[in-house]
Amino acid sequence: MTTPDFSLLETVRLRRPLVHCVSNIVSAGDCANLALAAGASPVMAQAPEEMEAIAAASDAAVLNTGTPDGEKFRACILCGRETAGRNRPVILDPVGVGASPWRLERVEALLESFTPALLRANLGEAQALLGEESQEKGVDSPAGGTFSQRAEAARLLARRRGTAVLLSGPEDAVTDGESLWKISGGSPRMTQVTGTGCMLSVLCGVFAAVEPDILRAAVTAAAFWRACARRAEEWSRGPGGFRAALLDAAGTLTAGDCAADARAERLG
Amino acid sequence: MTTPDFSLLETVRLRRPLVHCVSNIVSAGDCANLALAAGASPVMAQAPEEMEAIAAASDAAVLNTGTPDGEKFRACILCGRETAGRNRPVILDPVGVGASPWRLERVEALLESFTPALLRANLGEAQALLGEESQEKGVDSPAGGTFSQRAEAARLLARRRGTAVLLSGPEDAVTDGESLWKISGGSPRMTQVTGTGCMLSVLCGVFAAVEPDILRAAVTAAAFWRACARRAEEWSRGPGGFRAALLDAAGTLTAGDCAADARAERLG
Amino acid sequence: MTTPDFSLLETVRLRRPLVHCVSNIVSAGDCANLALAAGASPVMAQAPEEMEAIAAASDAAVLNTGTPDGEKFRACILCGRETAGRNRPVILDPVGVGASPWRLERVEALLESFTPALLRANLGEAQALLGEESQEKGVDSPAGGTFSQRAEAARLLARRRGTAVLLSGPEDAVTDGESLWKISGGSPRMTQVTGTGCMLSVLCGVFAAVEPDILRAAVTAAAFWRACARRAEEWSRGPGGFRAALLDAAGTLTAGDCAADARAERLG
Numbered sequence: 001m002t003t004p005d006f007s008l009l010e011t012v013r014l015r016r017p018l019v020h021c022v023s024n025i026v027s028a029g030d031c032a033n034l035a036l037a038a039g040a041s042p043v044m045a046q047a048p049e050e051m052e053a054i055a056a057a058s059d060a061a062v063l064n065t066g067t068p069d070g071e072k073f074r075a076c077i078l079c080g081r082e083t084a085g086r087n088r089p090v091i092l093d094p095v096g097v098g099a100s101p102w103r104l105e106r107v108e109a110l111l112e113s114f115t116p117a118l119l120r121a122n123l124g125e126a127q128a129l130l131g132e133e134s135q136e137k138g139v140d141s142p143a144g145g146t147f148s149q150r151a152e153a154a155r156l157l158a159r160r161r162g163t164a165v166l167l168s169g170p171e172d173a174v175t176d177g178e179s180l181w182k183i184s185g186g187s188p189r190m191t192q193v194t195g196t197g198c199m200l201s202v203l204c205g206v207f208a209a210v211e212p213d214i215l216r217a218a219v220t221a222a223a224f225w226r227a228c229a230r231r232a233e234e235w236s237r238g239p240g241g242f243r244a245a246l247l248d249a250a251g252t253l254t255a256g257d258c259a260a261d262a263r264a265e266r267l268g
Numbered sequence: 269m270t271t272p273d274f275s276l277l278e279t280v281r282l283r284r285p286l287v288h289c290v291s292n293i294v295s296a297g298d299c300a301n302l303a304l305a306a307g308a309s310p311v312m313a314q315a316p317e318e319m320e321a322i323a324a325a326s327d328a329a330v331l332n333t334g335t336p337d338g339e340k341f342r343a344c345i346l347c348g349r350e351t352a353g354r355n356r357p358v359i360l361d362p363v364g365v366g367a368s369p370w371r372l373e374r375v376e377a378l379l380e381s382f383t384p385a386l387l388r389a390n391l392g393e394a395q396a397l398l399g400e401e402s403q404e405k406g407v408d409s410p411a412g413g414t415f416s417q418r419a420e421a422a423r424l425l426a427r428r429r430g431t432a433v434l435l436s437g438p439e440d441a442v443t444d445g446e447s448l449w450k451i452s453g454g455s456p457r458m459t460q461v462t463g464t465g466c467m468l469s470v471l472c473g474v475f476a477a478v479e480p481d482i483l484r485a486a487v488t489a490a491a492f493w494r495a496c497a498r499r500a501e502e503w504s505r506g507p508g509g510f511r512a513a514l515l516d517a518a519g520t521l522t523a524g525d526c527a528a529d530a531r532a533e534r535l536g
Numbered sequence: 537m538t539t540p541d542f543s544l545l546e547t548v549r550l551r552r553p554l555v556h557c558v559s560n561i562v563s564a565g566d567c568a569n570l571a572l573a574a575g576a577s578p579v580m581a582q583a584p585e586e587m588e589a590i591a592a593a594s595d596a597a598v599l600n601t602g603t604p605d606g607e608k609f610r611a612c613i614l615c616g617r618e619t620a621g622r623n624r625p626v627i628l629d630p631v632g633v634g635a636s637p638w639r640l641e642r643v644e645a646l647l648e649s650f651t652p653a654l655l656r657a658n659l660g661e662a663q664a665l666l667g668e669e670s671q672e673k674g675v676d677s678p679a680g681g682t683f684s685q686r687a688e689a690a691r692l693l694a695r696r697r698g699t700a701v702l703l704s705g706p707e708d709a710v711t712d713g714e715s716l717w718k719i720s721g722g723s724p725r726m727t728q729v730t731g732t733g734c735m736l737s738v739l740c741g742v743f744a745a746v747e748p749d750i751l752r753a754a755v756t757a758a759a760f761w762r763a764c765a766r767r768a769e770e771w772s773r774g775p776g777g778f779r780a781a782l783l784d785a786a787g788t789l790t791a792g793d794c795a796a797d798a799r800a801e802r803l804g
Contacts, residue, residue, distance in 0.1 A: 025296045026312050028561045028603070032730040037775045042730065043635060044562050047605045050636030057635075067296070069315045069339065071605065099311060099325075100318030192519055194300040194310065235773070237503070238516025239305045248774025251728055293564045294580050335564070337583045337607065367579060368586030460787055462568040462578065505771070506784025507573045
């Protein structure tokens with residue numbers, strides 16, 4: 001049975017997997033720092049000219065479509081194709097895919113070039129990818145919806161795209177189109193900090209780099225991130241301190257701490 | 269009479285306006301986090317291909333010319349024209365406009381393409397736009413000058429460009445070319461953190477998104493930012509902690525807190 | 537005799553030198569904030585169109601090859617050539633030069649266009665530049681090696697390239713190919729935060745802007761950075777707080793504090 005497996009944290013810290021992130025100008029620093037705090041070794045390149053060489057050395061890739069331009073999408077295609085072709089996990093975070101027809105069209109082109117192991121999105125992004133009308137406003141304010149709406153959208157997306165899906169919100173839904181996990185807990189402050197979704201995608205890459213079962217990696221990443229949030233809330237007085245404390249938690253929580261803090265249940 | 273109207277803070281938190289920021293690689297993360305902490309929903313795109321679609325959905329745009337390249341200026345023109353054409357406020361922050369003849373020429377081209385609702389600059393930047401000799405050194409060390417120099421430059425710039433101007437310095441000057449406001453208070457640590465000017469511009473966009481009177485929006489943003497700074501100074505021991513504490517303050521100060529902390533006076 | 541000269545800190549705070557940084561999307565904000573906290577005035581441009589004008593006004597340039605693209609390398613060549621041509625110090629930080637053949641080839645092209653005053657690298661990067669096999673994994677996890685390996689690689693690189701070299705690791709080696717300095721102390725947390733190497737390179741630029749003896753500037757920068765790290769460790773509970781506390785330390789430590797904290801010894 002897939003459960004959050006916090007012993008992965010120790011595996012990460014031992015092996016220091018190389019996680020290649022094509023990131024964005026808003027959260028690149030926080031993403032690299034999170035990968036490092038969790039115990040991985042991040043590489044943050046984005047030039048098409050070096051995607052192949054870096055993919056050849058990486059244990060996982062995390063492709064993020066925030067603050068995109070044409071070159072970055074070109075790099076993502078090269079990176080995704082090469083990494084997936086080597087049977088290494090690719091996490092796709094289609095940030096703001098509903099923001100413009102151009103971005104949607106470019107993300108669709110990505111998904112035609114390779115199949116990610118995992119799509120990590122919010123409800124608005126999932127709806128855009130499903131061709132549904134969305135209430136999405138900005139990248140940090142996903143239309144909340146209910147958990148069953150998120151679970152339904154996640155399952156639909158997983159089946160249509162043939163990948164696992166982690167759909168974030170007040171509770172996270174993780175699914176491969178069949179089985180379904182619900183991860184809850186954490187802190188309401190999570191929505192007051194930008195890039196916490198991008199950072200969760202990076203964590204998925206970090207755990208997927210050492211765990212071939214993508215559902216287990218995603219459930220563990222989501223549960224770990226909520227354990228970090230719960231601790232970070234105690235350690236901060238507002239969103240600025242919380243942002244720093246998330247990294248403190250990621251750098252110091254043990255497997256045992258996480259097991260005490262996280263709530264994950266299998267629903268189907 | 270225009271006064272800082274901190275009830276705007278509650279309006280922002282209620283309506284969560286979508287504020288589109290064309291930002292820079294130095295302060296994009298801090299800018300997005302500030303918009304979010306204040307209660308707005310930021311979108312940080314910069315590809316020319318998606319400016320029109322995002323402008324159509326945004327409640328305000330904040331264009332920042334830090335770390336520019338040709339494509340970003342092209343995006344700024346498209347975004348500014350579309351947003352202003354829809355009668356939504358555009359805030360222009362001509363970061364480092366005096367840094368090179370190329371940057372000055374590109375900012376002039378922006379200003380010929382559309383009229384921003386507000387120019388938010390420091391004295392060195394205002395002087396560059398006025399064609400005056402400046403003592404500007406770097407983007408974070410505006411030639412201080414006296415308040416009356418700043419007020420004079422702001423008025424001149426406002427009249428010449430037909431926009432409101434918020435000119436930052438030890439005290440801020442806000443003017444539409446006629447009436448003049450002076451906002452003081454805050455913390456000397458403000459000049460020890462990069463991007464605090466960029467962040468103030470974002471706040472102007474956040475408040476202008478819910479308040480059609482641009483002077484009122486700008487005076488409120490400036491006064492709110494100084495209230496945040498005063499609180500953040502108490503909460504920190506140096507510039508790194510101050511940077512985080514600014515976001516803590518923006519995320520937690522109430523209208524009442526701000527009224528107690530801010531000093532704004534109408535001078536003309 | 538070259539020793540860390542912490543009175544340079546006072547010179548920097550007095551003169552506020554303009555330090556031009558061509559940076560990357562991961563650490564640009566931290567780099568600008570560090571320059572500012574240390575007392576300098578950073579300018580963070582990267583468009584080829586404005587390199588010449590900015591170089592003409594700058595007291596030093598720091599070129600960083602993280603998250604590169606073709607345009608940025610073009611900007612680095614223009615900036616390096618112009619700055620070095622004006623006899624102002626250029627610091628080259630060949631971030632991740634071993635990450636791809638393309639990046640190595642572009643960095644080699646940089647080094648053929650101008651001679652930096654100082655190369656600031658880690659062992660993996662030095663090995664890539666020396667054409668040696670490296671164990672480098674990612675930009676933040678330099679193959680540790682022993683101090684004597686680092687010292688040897690630094691000397692070899694300095695002689696081959698005709699520049700001073702600061703090679704970072706558990707202890708830093710500074711050399712002009714002949715004399716050798718070892719700087720130790722600091723905090724193990726330094727390796728848990730991304731960009732601390734980029735930030736050290738910026739500090740080298742800050743001190744080199746006011747001190748013509750590049751060895752003295754580099755030894756002082758390395759010793760100052762370790763003094764900051766020692767203090768920041770006391771002030772933090774994990775990597776997120778440490779990252780902020782590094783800036784607190786850089787903004788508040790006095791020359792006297794540093795003298796008490798830093799250990800630098802001349803070995804040859």
